[in-house]
Amino acid sequence: MKRTRVRFAPSPTGPLHMGGVRTALYNYLYAKKNGGDFTIRIEDTDSHRFVPGAEEYIIKSLRWCGIIPDEGVDENGKVVSTPSAKHPHAPYRQSERRSIYRKYADQLVEAGWAYYAFDSAEELEKCRAAAESAGQTFIYNSGTRGALRNSLTLPADEVATLLETTTDWTVRFKMPEGRVVEMDDLIRGHVSVDTSTLDDKVLWKRADELPTYHLANIVDDHLMEITEVIRGEEWLPSLPLHYLLYEAFGWERPRFAHLPLLLKPVGNGKLSKRDGDKMGFPVFPLNWQNSEGETYHGYREDGYFPEAFVNLLAMLGWNPGTEQELFSMDELIDAFSIDKVSKSGAKFNPDKAKWYNREYLRMKSSEELAQLFIPVLEAHGISGADPAYVLKVVELIRERATFVEDFWTIAPYLFIAPSEYAAYGVSMVPKPDPSKPIDPRAKVYDESLTAPFVAKDSEKFWSAEIYAMALEASRQGEAMEDYIRAKEWPIGKVMNLIRLGLTGSASGLGVLQIAALIGPEEVERRMKYIAERLA
RNA sequence: GCUGGGUUCGUAUAACGGUUAGUACUCAAGAUUCUCAAUCUUGCAAUAUGGGUUCGAUUCCCGUACCCAGUACCA
Numbered sequence: 001m002k003r004t005r006v007r008f009a010p011s012p013t014g015p016l017h018m019g020g021v022r023t024a025l026y027n028y029l030y031a032k033k034n035g036g037d038f039t040i041r042i043e044d045t046d047s048h049r050f051v052p053g054a055e056e057y058i059i060k061s062l063r064w065c066g067i068i069p070d071e072g073v074d075e076n077g078k079v080v081s082t083p084s085a086k087h088p089h090a091p092y093r094q095s096e097r098r099s100i101y102r103k104y105a106d107q108l109v110e111a112g113w114a115y116y117a118f119d120s121a122e123e124l125e126k127c128r129a130a131a132e133s134a135g136q137t138f139i140y141n142s143g144t145r146g147a148l149r150n151s152l153t154l155p156a157d158e159v160a161t162l163l164e165t166t167t168d169w170t171v172r173f174k175m176p177e178g179r180v181v182e183m184d185d186l187i188r189g190h191v192s193v194d195t196s197t198l199d200d201k202v203l204w205k206r207a208d209e210l211p212t213y214h215l216a217n218i219v220d221d222h223l224m225e226i227t228e229v230i231r232g233e234e235w236l237p238s239l240p241l242h243y244l245l246y247e248a249f250g251w252e253r254p255r256f257a258h259l260p261l262l263l264k265p266v267g268n269g270k271l272s273k274r275d276g277d278k279m280g281f282p283v284f285p286l287n288w289q290n291s292e293g294e295t296y297h298g299y300r301e302d303g304y305f306p307e308a309f310v311n312l313l314a315m316l317g318w319n320p321g322t323e324q325e326l327f328s329m330d331e332l333i334d335a336f337s338i339d340k341v342s343k344s345g346a347k348f349n350p351d352k353a354k355w356y357n358r359e360y361l362r363m364k365s366s367e368e369l370a371q372l373f374i375p376v377l378e379a380h381g382i383s384g385a386d387p388a389y390v391l392k393v394v395e396l397i398r399e400r401a402t403f404v405e406d407f408w409t410i411a412p413y414l415f416i417a418p419s420e421y422a423a424y425g426v427s428m429v430p431k432p433d434p435s436k437p438i439d440p441r442a443k444v445y446d447e448s449l450t451a452p453f454v455a456k457d458s459e460k461f462w463s464a465e466i467y468a469m470a471l472e473a474s475r476q477g478e479a480m481e482d483y484i485r486a487k488e489w490p491i492g493k494v495m496n497l498i499r500l501g502l503t504g505s506a507s508g509l510g511v512l513q514i515a516a517l518i519g520p521e522e523v524e525r526r527m528k529y530i531a532e533r534l535a
Numbered sequence: 536g537c538u539g540g541g542u543u544c545g546u547a548u549a550a551c552g553g554u555u556a557g558u559a560c561u562c563a564a565g566a567u568u569c570u571c572a573a574u575c576u577u578g579c580a581a582u583a584u585g586g587g588u589u590c591g592a593u594u595c596c597c598g599u600a601c602c603c604a605g606u607a608c609c610a
Contacts, residue, residue: 009610010610011609011610013609013610043610044610045609045610046608046609046610048609049609049610117608119608121607121608124607124608128607135536136536136537137536137537137606139537139606168608169608170608172608188540188541191539191540192539193538193539194538197537197538197539197606198538198606199606201607201608202607202608203608204608205608206608207608208608210608212607212608212609212610213609213610214610217610232604233540233541233603233604234603234604234605234610235604235605235610236539236540236604236605237538237539237540237604237605237606238605239539240539258540260540260541260603261603261604263602263603265546266545266546268602268603269602269603270603270604315547315548315559316547317547319547319548319549321549321550321551322549323549323557323558323559325547325558325559325560342547342548343540343541343542344540344541344542344602344603345541345602345603345604346546346547346548347546347547348546348547349545349546349547349560349561351546351560351561352546352547352559352560352561353560354560355559355560355561356560399572399573399574400571400572400573410572481569484569491569492568492569492570493569494569495569495570496569496570498569499569499570499571505570505571506570506571507570507571507572508570508571508572509570509571509572510568510569510570510571511569511570512569
């Protein structure tokens with residue numbers, strides 16, 4: 001039995017988005033499930049589209065997710081360029097493997113599976129334009145190659161000269177005529193394609209002496225002893241070519257699995273990097289800044305736990321057939337099975353993503369969450385917070401939080417006094433009730449506190465009354481509820497007013513809980529402040 | 536256009552010829568409460584469509600519609 005070996009082969013043309021991470025994850029799960037190796041190979045055969053920093057970003061992203069390669073371009077942050085016991089197949093970057101591919105391209109030409117093509121890009125462009133104006137599509141294949149400039153049509157000596165003297169020729173695959181390629185896909189089952197619909201793909205380019213994806217991919221997968229190729233659905237159309245390439249080389253081919261695409265949450269089409277910022281969710285694992293200085297949001301920076309991100313990604317297009325939804329990486333490895341991967345594209349649901357994060361947040365201990373919360377507090381200018389106090393806050397808020405950041409956004413007033421009051425809250429302060437006139441001179445409450453209201457106008461009597469009750473009640477500390485009930489005051493109204501004073505907001509945590517946390521002196525201070533502000 | 540792939544509640548999916556078509560997210564209502572969340576309970580909501588095959592089709596076959604991908608000297 002051959003050892004299972006899979007690879008994740010990204011192209012460093014930009015940041016890896018969540019669809020790419022999912023592809024890597026499924027490869028990783030498959031490898032680990034089968035006790036095999038997960039390798040990373042960088043497919044940088046397109047010299048024009050190389051983006052600095054992209055490769056590093058990809059490796060860092062996968063590491064954040066806990067997807068650690070057994071073998072590959074980078075381990076522990078350093079470049080692996082020369083073969084070693086641990087890295088027998090190095091280098092893992094195709095640009096560093098340049099010298100390998102030429103001989104395979106030539107081998108195919110010698111065997112009659114490929115030929116040299118001398119058509120310039122402009123000539124081909126002309127062919128395409130001509131076909132298009134005739135309402136057809138130009139295909140470089142058995143139907144057209146006889147009329148084009150290549151080693152099949154040109155005399156041998158001219159071919160030899162061109163090979164020597166020009167530098168823009170290519171090696172093209174000679175797509176056989178009239179064959180039906182029968183293929184098997186681990187996810188889709190049997191697929192067949194007629195070769196007459198396929199074209200003579202470029203395999204190798206003299207201009208930069210680099211192979212194209214197709215050649216490099218097959219050669220490297222073979223050399224690296226890959227047993228299963230698990231990749232995105234966009235590769236399904238080139239599967240016949242890849243099958244034929246294995247046949248041409250006489251190599252045993254790996255098994256293939258084409259994963260469904262990740263689709264945008266609303267509307268049609270696949271998830272693109274713009275969708276996230278438009279719809280308010282990240283599409284990248286980590287923040288990414290492009291060359292124009294624009295930053296794209298990352299799951300990490302938006303507060304997602306890597307375990308939650310991995311979990312939600314795993315469940316997009318795969319499911320174990322049970323009702324379990326929460327999986328650790330080890331559980332995923334244990335449950336993973338490629339034939340449970342669905343065939344259709346999965347629309348990403350940001351709400352569900354948040355749900356996953358909340359579930360993971362709830363699984364963490366309050367101590368751990370408090371630890372994570374400290375830096376958030378510091379970022380908001382709260383330094384040197386008492387760890388015991390922070391822990392109490394976390395315990396009070398944890399059930400309502402989705403992200404660690406929420407510990408701050410839900411109740412900043414547990415750390416700083418409110419300076420503004422929500423308009424809605426202020427509007428809820430009771431208005432005068434004509435049917436229930438209050439005697440402004442009643443001496444039930446502290447006159448110094450009710451005075452501002454009484455002095456202004458009778459319209460505010462009722463408000464003043466409530467303020468006075470709230471102030472009085474707030475002085476009772478944690479006993480305020482009993483006090484209010486004993487006095488038979490309208491508990492909801494009084495409590496809401498105290499909450500407004502304490503938090504600046506019309507809704508939120510329990511008043512008693514807030515009072516207990518911030519302490520009686522702070523309660524008094526805040527209540528006096530609101531009395532002055534709203535007078 | 537052509538070639539290939541896909542199609543179960545709004546979303547992710549379960550049901551590998553026989554179920555009142557299940558679950559989760561979202562949404563709605565109720566309970567609870569000093570408010571808001573959380574929580575609990577209940578509810579709304581799906582087999583794209585037309586033909587076959589079969590005693591019986593979500594499930595198998597064919598057509599149609601729609602969606603997606605590919606159609607580069609990009610991956």
